Amino acid sequence: MRRRRADRRPPRARAAAAPSPRTRRLTARHGALAALLLLAAAAARAQQGAPSLAQQGAPGPAQQGASALGERIDAEVARLAPGIVEIRHHIHQHPELGNREHETAALVAEHLRELGLEVATGIAHTGVVGVLEGGRPGPVVAVRADMDALPVTEETDFPFRSTVRAEYLGQEVGVAHACGHDVHTAVGLGVASVLSALRDQLPGTVVFLFQPAEEGPPPGEQGGARLMLEEGVFERFPRPEAIFALHAFHDFEVGEVGLNPGATMASVDQFAATIRGKQAHGAYPHLGIDPVVMAAQAVTALQTIRSRTLPATAPSVVTVGIIRGGERFNIIPAEVRLEGTVRTYDEGIRRQIETRMREILDGVTRAGGGSFELEYRNNAPATINDPELTARARSSLERTLGAENVATTEPTMGGEDFAFFADQVPGVYFRLGVVEPGTESGAIHTPTFRAADGSVAVGMRAMANLVVDFLQGWH
Numbered sequence: 001m002r003r004r005r006a007d008r009r010p011p012r013a014r015a016a017a018a019p020s021p022r023t024r025r026l027t028a029r030h031g032a033l034a035a036l037l038l039l040a041a042a043a044a045r046a047q048q049g050a051p052s053l054a055q056q057g058a059p060g061p062a063q064q065g066a067s068a069l070g071e072r073i074d075a076e077v078a079r080l081a082p083g084i085v086e087i088r089h090h091i092h093q094h095p096e097l098g099n100r101e102h103e104t105a106a107l108v109a110e111h112l113r114e115l116g117l118e119v120a121t122g123i124a125h126t127g128v129v130g131v132l133e134g135g136r137p138g139p140v141v142a143v144r145a146d147m148d149a150l151p152v153t154e155e156t157d158f159p160f161r162s163t164v165r166a167e168y169l170g171q172e173v174g175v176a177h178a179c180g181h182d183v184h185t186a187v188g189l190g191v192a193s194v195l196s197a198l199r200d201q202l203p204g205t206v207v208f209l210f211q212p213a214e215e216g217p218p219p220g221e222q223g224g225a226r227l228m229l230e231e232g233v234f235e236r237f238p239r240p241e242a243i244f245a246l247h248a249f250h251d252f253e254v255g256e257v258g259l260n261p262g263a264t265m266a267s268v269d270q271f272a273a274t275i276r277g278k279q280a281h282g283a284y285p286h287l288g289i290d291p292v293v294m295a296a297q298a299v300t301a302l303q304t305i306r307s308r309t310l311p312a313t314a315p316s317v318v319t320v321g322i323i324r325g326g327e328r329f330n331i332i333p334a335e336v337r338l339e340g341t342v343r344t345y346d347e348g349i350r351r352q353i354e355t356r357m358r359e360i361l362d363g364v365t366r367a368g369g370g371s372f373e374l375e376y377r378n379n380a381p382a383t384i385n386d387p388e389l390t391a392r393a394r395s396s397l398e399r400t401l402g403a404e405n406v407a408t409t410e411p412t413m414g415g416e417d418f419a420f421f422a423d424q425v426p427g428v429y430f431r432l433g434v435v436e437p438g439t440e441s442g443a444i445h446t447p448t449f450r451a452a453d454g455s456v457a458v459g460m461r462a463m464a465n466l467v468v469d470f471l472q473g474w475h
């Protein structure tokens, strides 16, 4: 099938598929896999020069509705997925931490350029934006893919598993795509490849956002979706009327997806409280002011925010993840530091928790005779799936994957940088099953998280159809 298709290509298209000088240069730098991906991109581009469906005796333009494009998407996914899976292996084997995605970004940019997209790099440090203008007029839609890996030492049996080590916060750590962002990046490139092949028929514009540092930039640095927006991604490039993203999910098998309208991921705040007292000998507490006792009271009292301040129907989490203070068993230290996170789905509740946290720390430290300082940082807002857009997206996913493979998810208290984008324009974020039936995977962020290759083609089909359905006005 692939050979027959290739035989039909006009000579110009065959020439376009030959390695360009740039391809050969990159081959020297990144090896065979990079060459493979560039060839896949060149082949997809060449496909644009192939005879149109009408010329091949297929239904004429009047008969080419959503289903005709849907069939072409399926054919392109079947043709391109093996090459995209190779790219996925390459990215997986060469993971890079947030704000350090230099090689990944170079690979992404090169692939998008080979497809003929307008490409911008260096956005929010290592972010890449690719704009695909369709051959027909229509709306603008964006697709987000994240590129960063995590400081996790991989323990899977993948032949392409990561053995990369890097320095993180002054320590040497293993680096792995333990959150599936290798799959997201590959799927993003796959969707760009598929839609490039359909470019002439595409009614509108697709903006691909490859973002760095989804997991948060390293301490002291800016980054991620917030910085991309500050740097004007929605002004410098066509502003999307909707934005879509998918995320690998260890609770679904390959072929399944899930989504829910409204809040789907929580807001993510980070706090650090320093509780100050007065140092003393452990045997003479009356000569000091004990920050350990104040910290203990504060940790307990902070839990009353959820149980006694907020309505029981308002989901939220207040977690103290670090409590640190003291040097020796018989010394009362001068200060204790608490660090933690706050999660919720509602902006009002979010502000209320911060206010109450200050009041509690103030009350507890006053009672103990000490003082406090609170650094409270708003990271991502809650990820809200636009209800109307989600209903449409659900229908699209059901058409593509079968209704029985589209689950309704429960919102989680996990956070997602995509929320910054979905805060600006209506967005839909859905979960992509990555577990091959009959195999097992650890949860995301663990060493045994194991996203199967089969999820790449499913993600490509699901996202490409979603984008096309949106551009066609959901017909």
Ligand SMILES: [Zn+2]
Pocket: 179, 215, 444, 445
């Ligand atoms: Zn993650």
Ligand SMILES: [Zn+2]
Pocket: 179, 180, 181, 214, 247
């Ligand atoms: Zn993630």
